Amino acid sequence: MLCYPLVTRAEGAMEHQEGGCLCGQCRYLVTAPPLRVTTCHCRFCQQTTGSGYMIEPIFTHDSFSLIRGTPKTWSQLSEGSGKHLWLHFCSDCGGRLYLTFERFDQIVGVFAGSFDQPDWFDITPENSKHIYLSEARRGTIIPPQIETYARHVTDREGIPRPATIFDQPRRL
Ligand SMILES: [Zn+2]
Numbered sequence: 001m002l003c004y005p006l007v008t009r010a011e012g013a014m015e016h017q018e019g020g021c022l023c024g025q026c027r028y029l030v031t032a033p034p035l036r037v038t039t040c041h042c043r044f045c046q047q048t049t050g051s052g053y054m055i056e057p058i059f060t061h062d063s064f065s066l067i068r069g070t071p072k073t074w075s076q077l078s079e080g081s082g083k084h085l086w087l088h089f090c091s092d093c094g095g096r097l098y099l100t101f102e103r104f105d106q107i108v109g110v111f112a113g114s115f116d117q118p119d120w121f122d123i124t125p126e127n128s129k130h131i132y133l134s135e136a137r138r139g140t141i142i143p144p145q146i147e148t149y150a151r152h153v154t155d156r157e158g159i160p161r162p163a164t165i166f167d168q169p170r171r172l
Pocket residue numbers: 021022023024025026090091092093094095
C-alpha cells in the first residue's frame with residue numbers, strides 16, 4: 001500500500017503540466033501527453049526561436065488551455081502551405097508560448113522550452129520526426145532511426161511524402 005501514492009503522483013504529473021513565459025504573466029496547462037513531437041528546422045522556426053530549430057510537442061485544443069494572461073498574436077503566412085499560422089507570445093517579456101494553425105485547426109504546437117519541466121515528455125522514434133532538413137543549419141546533427149523530411153510531411157494537397165531514416169547520426 002505504501003507505493004500507491006507514488007504511482008498516482010507519477011500519473012498526475014503526466015496528466016497535468018504547466019508552462020508559461022519568462023515574466024509569468026502568461027500561463028498555460030496541458031492535460032494529456034503530446035500527440036506527437038515535431039522538430040522543425042525551417043526558417044520560420046529558426047527566426048521565431050532565434051536558434052537552430054524548434055522542438056514542438058503537438059496537443060489537441062481539448063487538452064490545452066490558457067490559465068493566465070492574454071498572449072499577443074503574430075500572424076504569419078506559411079510559405080510551405082500558403083495558409084496562416086499564429087504565434088502566441090507574451091507582449092511584456094517576449095517569451096514564446098505556442099502556435100496555432102489555419103491548416104490544422106484542431107491542434108496547438110507548444111514551444112517545448114516554455115514548459116516548467118521541459119523534459120516531462122519523451123522524444124522517441126515512435127512519436128517524433130524532423131522536418132525541413134532542407135533549411136537546417138549547416139553542421140546540425142540529426143539522430144538516427146527517426147523519420148526525417150526535406151520539407152513538410154505532406155504536400156499542399158495533404159498527400160504524404162516519403163520519409164528518410166538515417167542509420168547513423170547524420171551531420172548536415
Ligand atoms: Zn511574460
